Ligand SMILES: O=C(O)[C@@H](O)C(=O)CO
């Protein structure tokens with residue numbers, strides 16, 4: 001049985017963030033994930049999760065100045081001190097929320113640049129070393145260049161190369177099927193090939209990023225292959241509900257009965 005985590009940055013956005021924990025629980029989710037928890041006090045979110053009896057499994061390091069185009073800082077030369085602040089903040093929230101996974105955002109940087117690569121390796125080594133002391137796993141996620149032009153990390157192969165260069169066991173790949181399908185395709189074979197390197201999976205329809213029972217990807221097939229592989233980490237439900245217009249996130253959860261093993 002795969003373990004599904006409701007992404008509270010995309011699902012239940014009809015509600016304030018603290019109320020989304022209870023909404024997810026009411027729909028049967030036992031796990032949730034977040035992009036940026038930093039707009040709320042960690043204690044407030046922890047209480048919301050505790051009261052709803054859901055476990056937070058993942059959050060990201062901060063985007064930074066989103067309006068100015070920042071999408072994280074790990075691969076951005078010259079911003080190491082700011083990256084370290086983001087990392088520290090992520091650890092503080094994880095100690096409050098209890099999640100063991102932190103997605104470190106690479107940021108916008110030229111992935112042909114040796115300075116950006118060196119900065120990324122330096123920051124990831126630091127993040128993985130500090131995370132290991134806390135029993136945490138650091139994730140890196142290839143993101144498609146259509147949604148995030150200029151983002152440093154775009155393919156699973158590039159992520160595996162970075163993983164090898166950092167060489168720390170608690171640095172894993174976040175395999176977001178939505179991004180992988182847009183950039184590369186061959187989802188099942190690629191998942192199987194990199195299976196041992198993957199620490200988290202996310203799903204959404206392609207190309208619209210709605211519920212996984214719409215769009216071009218056959219998630220019934222893909223998720224069955226993931227289950228058969230013995231994958232026992234989480235599946236993040238990171239989509240923008242199409243059926244919001246018909247009455248909110250809950251109305252679009254039928255896919256859990258039709259495509260989810
Ligand atoms: O796929 C995504 O966009 C996210 O998983 C993320 O963390 C960055 O926005």
Ligand SMILES: [Mg+2]
Nearest residue numbers: 141176202238
């Ligand atoms: Mg994702």
